[in-house]
Amino acid sequence: MTLEEISDRLEIQELMVEYCYAIDTRDWDALDEVFTPDAVIDYTEMVGVKGTLPEIKAFLAQSMQVLRTTQHIISTTKLKIEGDHAYGKTICTNPMVLQPDGHVMVVGLWYRDEFVRTPKGWRISSRYEENCWRYNVPPGLLPES
Template identity: 55%
Template sequence: MLPLQEISDRLEIQDLLARYSFAIDERDWDALDEVFTSDAVIDYRETGGARGTLAQIKAWLPLAMERFPLFQHMVATTRLDLDGDRATSRTILFNPMVYRKDDGAEQVFFIGLWYRDKLVRTEKGWRIAERYEEMGYAHNVPQMPAIPTIDDVPDRI
């Protein structure tokens, strides 16, 4: 039988992962402050994105995601290794996205990946200290211009 603390930790981390998905899907970039530690490092490069601090990623996301009128980040099947106030996890993400072309036509495509996270318990609850997106597969991805880099948004940081 799992100890109550471990049950609580697992539920809190499951909720944390869901809050990340909702923050991204609702474009509520400030909600990421309640998901990540203030000194978190987030690495989306393997899936075509950027790597940076929480502040840099929050400034970059609106520019990077504006080409997509709709997306869903559906997390499932987390392998979680708890070690006191620290944890590591690997979580499956299924990510359907809609890309709007210059002529207004929309194309739906799918990405499957894993989030590899390092988590820490803080006085405000569990937070992600490091996130790495590991690419799995993509289907029906349209031709599109390169996603902006962190350097493309220095005035927002």
């Protein structure tokens, strides 16, 4: 690996971490530093919505009110870098605690991402959440897989 590829990989990994922290701390505006302004974010398999960054930020702010807390845990990223574009698939395990009773559920998914190098660094230009498994999810809370 060249030093540039090592640097690119570290920057993309940091971008993925920033996404997790933005979601878990509910800092929706921090997502502006994670995604490109024209990003398409497709959560259809997981929560039944697909949209632009502003649409997804509004959706998250409203929909996550039913959750007391979340903890996005990412690992095992497979990354292919082609110049100023990159493609990745990353495992995420996400335990969530529901309001108000503290019910705990967990989902496993893959992030399938397209990244682009911008003047401000790497950003996600397209994200697709692919369902893998679900545990202890109350009936009707999430779309059927």
